[in-house]
Amino acid sequence: MDPDFSALDDHLADAGLDGYLVDADGANSTQRYLSGFAAPDPFTTVYTPDATAILVSGLEFGRAKTDSRADDVSRLADYDYRELASEHGTEEAKARVVAAWLDDLGVDSVATPDRFPLGPADRLRKRDVGVTPDTDDVVTGIRARKTPSEIDHIRDTQRANEGAMRAAEALLREADVAADGSADPVLHHDGSALTSERVKTEIESTLLEHGCGLDETIVACGADAADPHNRGSGPLRPDEPIIVDIFPRSKTTGYHGDMTRTFVVGDPNDTVSEWFDRTHEAFDAAFDAVEPGVTGAAVHDAVCDVYEGAGVPTLRSDPTAETGFIHSTGHGVGLDVHELPRVAPDGNELRPGHVITVEPGLYDPSVGGVRIEDLMVVTDDGYENLTEYPIGLRV
Amino acid sequence: MDPDFSALDDHLADAGLDGYLVDADGANSTQRYLSGFAAPDPFTTVYTPDATAILVSGLEFGRAKTDSRADDVSRLADYDYRELASEHGTEEAKARVVAAWLDDLGVDSVATPDRFPLGPADRLRKRDVGVTPDTDDVVTGIRARKTPSEIDHIRDTQRANEGAMRAAEALLREADVAADGSADPVLHHDGSALTSERVKTEIESTLLEHGCGLDETIVACGADAADPHNRGSGPLRPDEPIIVDIFPRSKTTGYHGDMTRTFVVGDPNDTVSEWFDRTHEAFDAAFDAVEPGVTGAAVHDAVCDVYEGAGVPTLRSDPTAETGFIHSTGHGVGLDVHELPRVAPDGNELRPGHVITVEPGLYDPSVGGVRIEDLMVVTDDGYENLTEYPIGLRV
Numbered sequence: 001m002d003p004d005f006s007a008l009d010d011h012l013a014d015a016g017l018d019g020y021l022v023d024a025d026g027a028n029s030t031q032r033y034l035s036g037f038a039a040p041d042p043f044t045t046v047y048t049p050d051a052t053a054i055l056v057s058g059l060e061f062g063r064a065k066t067d068s069r070a071d072d073v074s075r076l077a078d079y080d081y082r083e084l085a086s087e088h089g090t091e092e093a094k095a096r097v098v099a100a101w102l103d104d105l106g107v108d109s110v111a112t113p114d115r116f117p118l119g120p121a122d123r124l125r126k127r128d129v130g131v132t133p134d135t136d137d138v139v140t141g142i143r144a145r146k147t148p149s150e151i152d153h154i155r156d157t158q159r160a161n162e163g164a165m166r167a168a169e170a171l172l173r174e175a176d177v178a179a180d181g182s183a184d185p186v187l188h189h190d191g192s193a194l195t196s197e198r199v200k201t202e203i204e205s206t207l208l209e210h211g212c213g214l215d216e217t218i219v220a221c222g223a224d225a226a227d228p229h230n231r232g233s234g235p236l237r238p239d240e241p242i243i244v245d246i247f248p249r250s251k252t253t254g255y256h257g258d259m260t261r262t263f264v265v266g267d268p269n270d271t272v273s274e275w276f277d278r279t280h281e282a283f284d285a286a287f288d289a290v291e292p293g294v295t296g297a298a299v300h301d302a303v304c305d306v307y308e309g310a311g312v313p314t315l316r317s318d319p320t321a322e323t324g325f326i327h328s329t330g331h332g333v334g335l336d337v338h339e340l341p342r343v344a345p346d347g348n349e350l351r352p353g354h355v356i357t358v359e360p361g362l363y364d365p366s367v368g369g370v371r372i373e374d375l376m377v378v379t380d381d382g383y384e385n386l387t388e389y390p391i392g393l394r395v
Numbered sequence: 396m397d398p399d400f401s402a403l404d405d406h407l408a409d410a411g412l413d414g415y416l417v418d419a420d421g422a423n424s425t426q427r428y429l430s431g432f433a434a435p436d437p438f439t440t441v442y443t444p445d446a447t448a449i450l451v452s453g454l455e456f457g458r459a460k461t462d463s464r465a466d467d468v469s470r471l472a473d474y475d476y477r478e479l480a481s482e483h484g485t486e487e488a489k490a491r492v493v494a495a496w497l498d499d500l501g502v503d504s505v506a507t508p509d510r511f512p513l514g515p516a517d518r519l520r521k522r523d524v525g526v527t528p529d530t531d532d533v534v535t536g537i538r539a540r541k542t543p544s545e546i547d548h549i550r551d552t553q554r555a556n557e558g559a560m561r562a563a564e565a566l567l568r569e570a571d572v573a574a575d576g577s578a579d580p581v582l583h584h585d586g587s588a589l590t591s592e593r594v595k596t597e598i599e600s601t602l603l604e605h606g607c608g609l610d611e612t613i614v615a616c617g618a619d620a621a622d623p624h625n626r627g628s629g630p631l632r633p634d635e636p637i638i639v640d641i642f643p644r645s646k647t648t649g650y651h652g653d654m655t656r657t658f659v660v661g662d663p664n665d666t667v668s669e670w671f672d673r674t675h676e677a678f679d680a681a682f683d684a685v686e687p688g689v690t691g692a693a694v695h696d697a698v699c700d701v702y703e704g705a706g707v708p709t710l711r712s713d714p715t716a717e718t719g720f721i722h723s724t725g726h727g728v729g730l731d732v733h734e735l736p737r738v739a740p741d742g743n744e745l746r747p748g749h750v751i752t753v754e755p756g757l758y759d760p761s762v763g764g765v766r767i768e769d770l771m772v773v774t775d776d777g778y779e780n781l782t783e784y785p786i787g788l789r790v
Contacts, residue, residue, distance in 0.1 A: 040611075059624060089530075091509065091530050092530075112513060114486065114512065114513070114514030114515075115512035115513065115514060115515075116512070116513040116514075117509065117510035117511070117512070117513065118507060118509070118510065118511040118512065118513045118516045118526070118528045119509030119510060119511075119528035119530055120509075120510075121513045122528060131513070133513045133514035133517060135484075135486050135487075135514055201603055201604060204603050205600050205603060208596055208599050208600060208603070209596060213608070213610075215608075216435075229454060
């Protein structure tokens with residue numbers, strides 16, 4: 001089932017533009033979304049209300065015809081690229097080919113993503129193609145609402161993610177504290193210190209077996225965990241909260257999962273236990289708040305209400321807070337791990353098909369960090385949690 | 396040791412421009428190269444002959460000050476970003492901040508990479524900053540010549556790569572042919588069919604243990620191997636050439652390795668054996684040809700000479716050839732897995748510090764494919780092979 005592109009059609013009609021042009025490789029999510037094609041080198045896609053057309057190198061032509069969602073696939077050679085390149089150089093030749101191809105498609109003016117490449121845009125403008133970057137990025141709004149098959153892709157990645165979380169939790173459960181009387185004891189596993197790096201490798205190996213990959217993952221203990229953007233490093237310690245945040249991507253579909261758990265090996269202190277309970281409560285309050293028509297801002301407010309009710313600072317109660325709840329409640333997830341909608345103070349209306357995270361957390365360098373995160377899809381009458389993993393502090 | 400930026404200084408002087416501006420995240424190789432910083436979100440770097448300055452969010456400020464190679468680190472908040480964003484929106488606010496920051500640095504006009512983002516460029520132009528995309532990309536030429544520490548990074552990744560190749564070869568060596576009398580026998584390992592996917596997982600797991608990752612790898616057998624861009628899939632077969640091409644990236648340094656071997660489990664037929672010997676000969680001829688001042692084109696010609704002397708078609712002897720030697724001899728390797736210089740018909744002079752692959756190969760769907768690839772650095776008086784892995788067809 002194709003996405004609903006009516007918002008893009010409206011944008012083009014309002015702006016008086018013929019099409020929406022993308023020049024990027026398949027790692028660019030808007031390119032992959034519009035073209036349905038994941039070539040490793042940049043290629044060109046133009047969407048019009050009538051059809052989607054792509055222009056690729058001869059090398060990608062066969063695969064583009066079978067794999068892409070384009071109605072029309074052309075190749076550079078159809079427009080004498082090689083001859084033009086030997087006369088004018090490769091970049092000018094590409095611009096001339098794209099201009100001729102757009103002309104054949106009846107496209108004289110285009111909207112583009114705000115980060116469309118400048119050189120190709122300047123060269124098209126010189127050939128009298130109107131090129132207008134779309135700063136508000138209407139396609140990211142369309143991408144935010146997932147079709148049933150996109151939701152299945154995200155669910156599949158989240159299943160792999162749960163396997164990785166299980167592997168990480170198992171390593172922690174098997175760990176023990178070295179009985180060396182150290183003043184700063186660390187966890188051990190198989191006779192050596194259990195480090196953040198060791199747990200991350202276990203996570204990544206597990207994801208790999210399930211056809212997923214990741215660029216980064218967070219396994220952060222102690223003061224590391226108190227910084228929401230610290231990825232964590234070095235030995236893990238008993239009795240301290242360990243944040244495990246995994247956001248993998250399917251190598252096949254390109255869709256992400258996202259989940260966080262916080263674990264303590266041994267005995268959490270009272271503050272950490274209290275933080276965990278409050279965060280679980282805030283997490284539940286966010287879920288209770290989600291339904292179509294409610295704003296991301298209202299879901300965020302539900303989390304702030306719980307924390308502030310317990311006397312914990314939030315960025316809502318104190319915009320300069322450096323401890324407490326110091327980030328947003330969540331974000332959309334899809335081909336990008338961070339995309340629309342926002343579940344934050346400026347979050348707009350949630351609508352069916354929006355896939356979002358809910359991830360309240362508390363941070364203080366003197367305590368550490370606690371965060372709980374699930375992934376859900378907004379449905380016609382509420383939500384469906386796409387995550388199947390228990391929530392508990394002690395391993 | 397910093398790279399030699401004199402070619403960029405000359406380019407700016409010739410073009411009458413004050414600096415070179417990059418707006419990209421740390422995954423962009425030119426951004427990482429100029430800034431020495433690998434932030435996950437886009438940030439802005441300006442190089443001038445006097446200094447390199449970067450502009451980051453508050454979130455990245457501390458890390459940018461310690462990790463980047465910039466002489467000067469500023470943050471958006473230094474230019475009232477939050478107030479501007481609430482009045483004008485985030486993108487316009489960023490443009491105003493960048494324009495004010497450039498003004499403080501005395502920069503009125505900039506060259507940019509050809510694929511600099513269009514929206515930010517248009518907004519800077521509106522604020523009277525001259526923005527000229529550099530189509531010929533002088534920085535990629537600078538990036539091609541590696542400093543001693545960059546060569547060490549590449550060598551380290553190639554060491555990890557050799558470990559992965561050993562793991563792949565070991566799987567093949569341990570494989571056996573199912574004695575089921577099938578007309579189309581496949582390799583087995585631990586009781587199940589040994590597939591391309593299984594070998595790739597072994598490769599990726601091994602790389603992971605060595606701190607490296609990859610997006611793709613090639614383990615291609617039979618007709619798959621006859622297409623140089625096919626990544627391979629499904630069961631591997633005895634007596635057929637299996638191409639294993641691995642191009643990992645260090646997660647720490649960002650620098651790549653690259654190596655290919657071709658293996659046969661069982662008995663290669665006469666054509667495959669002959670192809671392997673010719674390819675090894677072409678490979679040696681390419682190495683013999685490399686020294687500073689020789690062009691990439693001449694190295695490519697040395698390979699074509701060997702193949703054509705043996706009566707094998709090349710793209711040089713027949714530009715429409717679909718079998719034989721149907722790609723270039725090699726490419727530069729660094730932060731990008733494909734970068735300058737070219738070792739191809741249009742390859743320019745090789746110079747000390749250029750890190751290149753040499754990877755001749757032969758392809759025919761009725762035979763399969765054979766390719767041998769090592770990675771080398773051009774030195775003051777010749778070259779140093781950065782690869783330590785034996786070359787042999789039978790496992």
